[in-house]
Amino acid sequence: MTIAVDFDGTIVTHKYPEIGEERPFAIETLKMLQKEHHKLILWSVREGDLLEEAVNWCRARGLEFYAVNKDYPEEQPENNNHFSRKLKADMWIDDRNIGGLPDWGQIYHMIHDHLTWHDLVREARQQATGQDEAPRRKKWWSF
Numbered sequence: 001m002t003i004a005v006d007f008d009g010t011i012v013t014h015k016y017p018e019i020g021e022e023r024p025f026a027i028e029t030l031k032m033l034q035k036e037h038h039k040l041i042l043w044s045v046r047e048g049d050l051l052e053e054a055v056n057w058c059r060a061r062g063l064e065f066y067a068v069n070k071d072y073p074e075e076q077p078e079n080n081n082h083f084s085r086k087l088k089a090d091m092w093i094d095d096r097n098i099g100g101l102p103d104w105g106q107i108y109h110m111i112h113d114h115l116t117w118h119d120l121v122r123e124a125r126q127q128a129t130g131q132d133e134a135p136r137r138k139k140w141w142s143f
Helices: 026-035 048-060 104-112 117-129
Strands: 002-005 039-042 091-093
Touching: 026 039, 026 104, 039 048, 104 117
Parallel strands: 002 039, 002 091
Antiparallel strands: none
16 A cells, blocks of 8 residues: 655654654554555655655654655656645545544554544444444434
8 A cells, every 4th residue: 555644743743844753653653564565655745955854854763765745756746836746645644634643553553454533433432332333323314
């Protein structure tokens, strides 16, 4: 699977243009996903020296990306006028998701076990209540 990963707010806390503190287990989780043969693409608003600083920060921690701000390593941006174009990824990990960024343990569990956010919520509810399914509520609408 090809996974696009944001940097600021996702791998590290927000301190742009500086690099924030590493989010707990972010690097370890991404390295585990690479070991499972997922292609990781760093997809960031950073450009130039700021982007290189982020790449080097990850590299110093043993994380190398398949590509950075492009679909594949050999891609040559032509006349992009410095605007983002849609990336060809199967999944995005970004702190700007609806509902925010799950913790990195949940992210790994979702990808490794092919689960959705709904599946995780259902699992948590089952563990909390000891029930296999949440009780069904009677609905007032007819469909």
